[in-house]
Amino acid sequence: MIPMPKNASACEDCGLCAFGQNSVESNAVDRIAREVARQIRGGDGEGIPISVGVSARHAHVDDETLEILFGPRHALTPYRDLYQPGAFAAEEVISVVGPRLRAIERVRILGPSRSYNQVELARTDAIFLGVDPPVRDSGDLADAESVTFIGPKGAVTLDAAIRAARHIHLRPEDVTRYGFEGRESVHVCVRGEKGVTYENVRLKIDDSYLPELHLDTDDANAADLVCGDTVYILTQKLMTSVGRQ
Numbered sequence: 001m002i003p004m005p006k007n008a009s010a011c012e013d014c015g016l017c018a019f020g021q022n023s024v025e026s027n028a029v030d031r032i033a034r035e036v037a038r039q040i041r042g043g044d045g046e047g048i049p050i051s052v053g054v055s056a057r058h059a060h061v062d063d064e065t066l067e068i069l070f071g072p073r074h075a076l077t078p079y080r081d082l083y084q085p086g087a088f089a090a091e092e093v094i095s096v097v098g099p100r101l102r103a104i105e106r107v108r109i110l111g112p113s114r115s116y117n118q119v120e121l122a123r124t125d126a127i128f129l130g131v132d133p134p135v136r137d138s139g140d141l142a143d144a145e146s147v148t149f150i151g152p153k154g155a156v157t158l159d160a161a162i163r164a165a166r167h168i169h170l171r172p173e174d175v176t177r178y179g180f181e182g183r184e185s186v187h188v189c190v191r192g193e194k195g196v197t198y199e200n201v202r203l204k205i206d207d208s209y210l211p212e213l214h215l216d217t218d219d220a221n222a223a224d225l226v227c228g229d230t231v232y233i234l235t236q237k238l239m240t241s242v243g244r245q
């Protein structure tokens with residue numbers, strides 16, 4: 001099975017996830033209990049377990065935009081490490097304004113700085129701003145919606161708003177082990193009262209990744225998921241059995 005992370009990319013923004021005081025342990029116990037239950041039920045009958053990281057709205061900026069928003073030679077200040085190695089949430093936050101002239105405040109910048117400018121929104125955020133961003137892989141800004149980034153030192157209007165495609169971070173060895181070679185996407189199943197099946201979950205593969213499913217807040221909230229929850233990637237066998245290739 002994919003090793004369960006000790007600490008998923010908890011954003012602490014929702015106030016629901018189990019990474020606050022005293023709750024890390026109970027979350028870990030819960031996760032172990034579910035894993036034991038899964039094994040008793042017969043191995044991969046439910047699919048391949050993977051931990052959830054919920055991505056609240058956030059921005060990526062390049063160095064030029066960072067200087068416009070925060071002043072000359074400004075560099076991002078790491079605030080908290082994220083689960084994926086090298087990624088961090090920065091101290092710096094911005095406001096994002098759309099055509100309805102409403103602002104979403106305190107949108108956190110995730111570092112390190114990039115070669116592009118992007119804000120990843122949930123559909124609920126997009127409706128609030130009055131934009132209709134396409135679903136894209138991070139970094140693919142084709143048809144991205146125009147929004148204005150506002151920082152303490154300046155503002156800039158950019159074609160930067162997307163909704164991030166659901167995706168799973170995997171290592172090449174995981175891809176081989178689970179027979180996902182050549183696949184671009186998988187289906188992911190969530191159990192429980194608000195259970196759903198997510199389709200078109202894209203596979204992102206890199207040696208540096210730690211296995212984790214990334215969902216935006218709308219997708220996560222639809223199934224009552226919080227950071228660190230366990231969900232199940234449907235194997236080829238399970239997909240075939242339910243006729244969902």
Ligand SMILES: [Zn+2]
Nearest residue numbers: 167169213214
């Ligand atoms: Zn991700």
